[in-house]
Amino acid sequence: xxxxxxxxxxxxxxxxxxxxxxxxxxxxxxxxxxxxxxxxxxxxxxxxxxxxxxxxxxxxxxxxxxxxxxxxxxxxxxxxxxxxxxxxxxxxxxxxxxxxxxxxxxxxxxxxxxxxxxxxxxxxxxxxxxxxxxxxxxxxxxxxxxxxxxxxxxxxxxxxxxxxxxxxxxxxxxxxxxxxxxxxxxxxxxxxxxxxxxxxxxxxxxxxxxxxxxxxxxxxxxxxxxxxxxxxxxxxxxxxxxxxxxxxxxxxxxxxxxxxxxxxxxxxxxxxxxxxxxxxxxxxxxxxxxxxxxxxxxxxxxxxxxxxxxxxxxxxxxxxxxxxxxxxxxxxxxxxxxxxxxxxxxxxxxxxxxxxxxxxxxxxxxxxxxxxxxxxxxxxxxxxxxxxxxxxxxxxxxxxxxxxxxxxxxxxxxxxxxxxxxxxxxxxxxxxxx
Amino acid sequence: xxxxxxxxxxxxxxxxxxxxxxxxxxxxxxxxxxxxxxxxxxxxxxxxxxxxxxxxxxxxxxxxxxxxxxxxxxxxxxxxxxxxxxxxxxxxxxxxxxxxxxxxxxxxxxxxxxxxxxxxxxxxxxxxxxxxxxxxxxxxxxxxxxxxxxxxxxxxxxxxxxxxxxxxxxxxxxxxxxxxxxxxxxxxxxxxxxxxxxxxxxxxxxxxxxxxxxxxxxxxxxxxxxxxxxxxxxxxxxxxxx
Amino acid sequence: xxxxxxxxxxxxxxxxxxxxxxxxxxxxxxxxxxxxxxxxxxxxxxxxxxxxxxxxxxxxxxxxxxxxxxxxxxxxxxxxxxxxxxxxxxxxxxxxxxxxxxxxxxxxxxxxxxxxxxxxxxxxxxxxxxxxxxxxxxxxxxxxxxxxxxxxxxxxxxxxxxxxxxxxxxxxxxxxxxxxxxxxxxxxxxxxxxxxxxxxxxxxxxxxxxxxxxxxxxxxxxxxxxxxxxxxxxxxxxxxxxxxxxxxxxxxxxxxxxxxxxxxxxxxxxxxxxxxxxxxxxxxxxxxxxxxxxxxx
Numbered sequence: 001x002x003x004x005x006x007x008x009x010x011x012x013x014x015x016x017x018x019x020x021x022x023x024x025x026x027x028x029x030x031x032x033x034x035x036x037x038x039x040x041x042x043x044x045x046x047x048x049x050x051x052x053x054x055x056x057x058x059x060x061x062x063x064x065x066x067x068x069x070x071x072x073x074x075x076x077x078x079x080x081x082x083x084x085x086x087x088x089x090x091x092x093x094x095x096x097x098x099x100x101x102x103x104x105x106x107x108x109x110x111x112x113x114x115x116x117x118x119x120x121x122x123x124x125x126x127x128x129x130x131x132x133x134x135x136x137x138x139x140x141x142x143x144x145x146x147x148x149x150x151x152x153x154x155x156x157x158x159x160x161x162x163x164x165x166x167x168x169x170x171x172x173x174x175x176x177x178x179x180x181x182x183x184x185x186x187x188x189x190x191x192x193x194x195x196x197x198x199x200x201x202x203x204x205x206x207x208x209x210x211x212x213x214x215x216x217x218x219x220x221x222x223x224x225x226x227x228x229x230x231x232x233x234x235x236x237x238x239x240x241x242x243x244x245x246x247x248x249x250x251x252x253x254x255x256x257x258x259x260x261x262x263x264x265x266x267x268x269x270x271x272x273x274x275x276x277x278x279x280x281x282x283x284x285x286x287x288x289x290x291x292x293x294x295x296x297x298x299x300x301x302x303x304x305x306x307x308x309x310x311x312x313x314x315x316x317x318x319x320x321x322x323x324x325x326x327x328x329x330x331x332x333x334x335x336x337x338x339x340x341x342x343x344x345x346x347x348x349x350x351x352x353x354x355x356x357x358x359x360x361x362x363x364x365x366x367x368x369x370x371x372x373x374x375x376x377x378x379x380x381x382x383x384x385x386x387x388x389x390x391x392x393x394x395x396x397x398x399x400x401x402x403x404x405x406x407x408x409x410x411x412x413x414x415x416x417x418x419x420x421x422x423x424x425x426x427x428x429x430x431x432x433x434x
Numbered sequence: 435x436x437x438x439x440x441x442x443x444x445x446x447x448x449x450x451x452x453x454x455x456x457x458x459x460x461x462x463x464x465x466x467x468x469x470x471x472x473x474x475x476x477x478x479x480x481x482x483x484x485x486x487x488x489x490x491x492x493x494x495x496x497x498x499x500x501x502x503x504x505x506x507x508x509x510x511x512x513x514x515x516x517x518x519x520x521x522x523x524x525x526x527x528x529x530x531x532x533x534x535x536x537x538x539x540x541x542x543x544x545x546x547x548x549x550x551x552x553x554x555x556x557x558x559x560x561x562x563x564x565x566x567x568x569x570x571x572x573x574x575x576x577x578x579x580x581x582x583x584x585x586x587x588x589x590x591x592x593x594x595x596x597x598x599x600x601x602x603x604x605x606x607x608x609x610x611x612x613x614x615x616x617x618x619x620x621x622x623x624x625x626x627x628x629x630x631x632x633x634x635x636x637x638x639x640x641x642x643x644x645x646x647x648x649x650x651x652x653x654x655x656x657x658x659x660x661x662x663x664x665x666x667x668x669x670x671x672x673x674x675x676x
Numbered sequence: 677x678x679x680x681x682x683x684x685x686x687x688x689x690x691x692x693x694x695x696x697x698x699x700x701x702x703x704x705x706x707x708x709x710x711x712x713x714x715x716x717x718x719x720x721x722x723x724x725x726x727x728x729x730x731x732x733x734x735x736x737x738x739x740x741x742x743x744x745x746x747x748x749x750x751x752x753x754x755x756x757x758x759x760x761x762x763x764x765x766x767x768x769x770x771x772x773x774x775x776x777x778x779x780x781x782x783x784x785x786x787x788x789x790x791x792x793x794x795x796x797x798x799x800x801x802x803x804x805x806x807x808x809x810x811x812x813x814x815x816x817x818x819x820x821x822x823x824x825x826x827x828x829x830x831x832x833x834x835x836x837x838x839x840x841x842x843x844x845x846x847x848x849x850x851x852x853x854x855x856x857x858x859x860x861x862x863x864x865x866x867x868x869x870x871x872x873x874x875x876x877x878x879x880x881x882x883x884x885x886x887x888x889x890x891x892x893x894x895x896x897x898x899x900x901x902x903x904x905x906x907x908x909x910x911x912x913x914x915x916x917x918x919x920x921x922x923x924x925x926x927x928x929x930x931x932x933x934x935x936x937x938x939x940x941x942x943x944x945x946x947x948x949x950x951x952x953x954x955x956x957x958x959x960x961x962x963x964x965x966x967x968x969x970x971x972x973x
Contacts, residue, residue, distance in 0.1 A: 246779070247779055320777075320816070440906055440909050441913075502957060506956045506957045
């Protein structure tokens with residue numbers, strides 16, 4: 001920068017301006033940097049909360065993914081087993097008494113110790129034994145090791161949830177039971193393995209046997225119904241509203257109402273489902289059919305809005321070109337506009353499906369809070385859904401459901417991540433340059 | 435050079451230059467015929483030349499119209515613009531050349547009524563042939579687009595002046611010798627003047643060609659006939675022959 | 677020997693048959709044989725293809741055209757010129773009823789193509805647009821292959837019955853649009869992968885694939901570079917032998933180069949119409965003169 005030549009007012013004026021510019025520049029840069037810092041802070045806080053939430057859930061739920069099994073030697077006492085009807089035997093009592101004998105513990109007259117021992121094993125044990133005998137009746141009289149899950153409390157003990165430091169009266173397991181568990185562990189009869197039951201079983205009152213399979217299938221069936229109803233209706237309505245309907249007061253009214261419907265609380269849809277589908281049309285309560293219908297109604301406004309904005313985003317030059325070629329309006333829409341809007345339509349549909357997947361309030365109102373064991377086979381049968389399952393498990397009294405609730409939440413989150421990823425992949429694949 | 439992408443444009447330009455060339459051919463013929471009619475005292479030929487001049491005027495107007503149209507509708511630039519402009523300039527010179535030829539023919543009609551004046555008309559014939567040749571050369575240069583040939587014509591402008599001044603002196607001598615010939619000699623003088631002007635027009639055409647092809651004016655003055663010490667004793671040369 | 681030197685290439689004689697002393701050879705060679713160019717003003721103008729009478733167009737409350745009456749001859753290029761917003765594009769779009777697609781647009785007056793009123797109830801705009809094709813300012817090929825782009829029109833109008841016929845139509849359209857050589861080996865690559873000038877020629881091929889009678893062009897070269905523009909102008913010159921072409925252009929130079937008839941619009945009214953040569957050398961109306969010479973405003 002050169003010094004201004006004295007006496008030449010023009011260059012002096014220029015320098016003054018430059019100085020002022022420079023001063024202002026500093027302020028502007030400072031403001032920009034502040035803004036950028038705020039932005040980064042906001043992102044950091046959001047991500048922090050997200051990580052916190054996720055971390056908490058993972059911390060609580062990761063233990064649900066493995067469970068402990070115990071292998072006990074069972075003597076098929078011919079004196080206790082009826083050959084003609086082996087399944088009728090009280091195997092639980094059998095195993096408990098045999099265990100007491102093995103540990104050299106005397107039972108009292110009321111058999112409380114046997115009961116206590118029984119509480120360490122899952123009810124699954126008797127079914128396993130019965131099943132073995134069913135397959136090989138010749139085993140009667142033999143001693144063989146049977147592996148079965150531990151009961152939920154025993155499992156919790158091995159996971160460290162129940163400890164001796166808590167006063168005995170506040171624990172579910174007595175000191176004696178803990179000793180027995182330690183002995184079994186010392187014998188090497190206890191092993192930990194992946195909790196397959198969580199993914200293959202339906203709901204159960206026994207936490208160790210409870211799984212999300214039924215709810216997942218129920219949710220999937222429900223989503224299927226929702227998709228089959230909401231996507232064609234929504235896309236069709238949006239195409240009509242955007243491309244064919246005349247622009248008059250009625251159309252404006254419809255648009256305002258659709259936008260409002262998208263914001264209606266989901267529980268209102270539940271009430272609608274209850275009164276309309278269940279009470280008036282007498283559709284089966286708590287079925288994927290009703291759930292799907294209710295969720296379809298909920299997803300419809302979102303799909304319509306997303307489809308309409310995708311259609312709006314198609315450049316008008318394509319429409320004009322098609323019309324000028326002599327294509328009718330229908331041909332223009334279905335051969336040109338809609339294919340080009342497809343990525344947006346698909347994204348909107350999949351995201352609204354993912355949203356519907358996680359809605360709980362309407363499902364509760366149509367009766368999906370009830371306990372439904374097993375895995376559903378049709379859309380007219382009562383089922384559970386993942387969100388309502390989580391709700392049920394959270395309210396359950398057994399301690400072991402605590403970790404399983406978190407695990408179910410993780411399953412639900414995984415489901416949604418998969419659906420969103422599918423949305424992105426599909427959109428990429430169908431994106432066309434114009 | 436490549437063709438114009440829009441072929442009609444290229445065709446129009448070519449047609450313009452072709453018509454200029456045709457007009458040049460006609461003008462050339464006019465001059466040659468006019469000089470011939472003087473030399474051979476051919477009245478029929480002279481009359482034909484006078485009548486044909488109207489065609490030259492018509493061609494001039496037609497070509498000018500075409501050039502204006504080309505400029506308005508095609509917006510030529512660079513070499514195309516120079517081509518169009520020089521076509522317009524050329525036809526002016528050619529039309530004037532035609533007029534001068536008609537003038538010569540008219541005087542030939544008058545001269546044919548009088549006595550033949552052999553040596554003088556032979557000088558005229560010689561000058562006429564020189565001028566004709568120059569005209570033909572410069573028009574060939576235009577058709578072929580060769581700047582060197584045009585420059586050659588431009589460079590020999592002084593030859594015509596020499597001829598003219600020699601004729602001037604000869605005619606003056608003749609007139610001073612026999613006053614009865616003044617009438618005829620005056621006609622011959624005008625004929626010589628016209629031929630000299632035709633020579634100038636050929637030089638103009640050469641300058642236009644040079645501009646069309648190179649885009650630049652010719653550097654330097656036209657060669658002029660400058661009087662030598664010998665000529666100092668001769669009667670004054672026509673100062674207009676500059 | 678009388679030699680007629682001045683027989684020009686077109687057979688007309690110019691000399692009077694007189695002898696000349698000039699060199700026969702050079703003078704004859706001077707009458708160069710040049711093919712008669714398809715120059716603008718010389719070709720005779722064809723019969724009237726489109727006749728517009730008292731056409732007015734309004735969009736809602738705003739009127740864009742006021743009582744425009746214009747005759748557009750066949751096998752000719754007619755240029756519509758005028759400043760921005762003068763209504764030339766609006767008028768162009770009345771001729772294939774593209775204004776119907778704009779809500780709130782009202783067209784009054786009579787527009788006849790070959791004597792038929794195109795706004796009559798019995799005329800289907802879809803069929804009309806197969807007879808009157810349109811090329812837009814920004815090249816807008818469909819996001820399909822080159823082949824599919826050109827084949828679209830014949831397909832939806834059912835003009836061909838076998839694949840071989842369709843291939844033939846595609847090939848001849850691309851040839852007539854001057855694009856065949858450049859794309860013959862990649863007919864199945866996307867149309868949007870071509871350069872701007874090629875895309876516009878593709879769009880023209882698409883329009884002529886349905887064998888229209890009229891081609892409307894709305895500023896077809898405004899998005900193209902000079903070389904692509906020159907190629908399109910040459911194409912228009914060739915196309916005018918078969919089709920009636922109406923071109924809207926904001927470049928007066930282009931109108932002068934390309935058209936035989938010109939109509940000047942100003943503020944929704946037709947000010948002057950005439951042969952292109954007359955309009956650009958000596959227009960009758962003051963406003964036309966001001967516009968062409970750049971004295972507007």
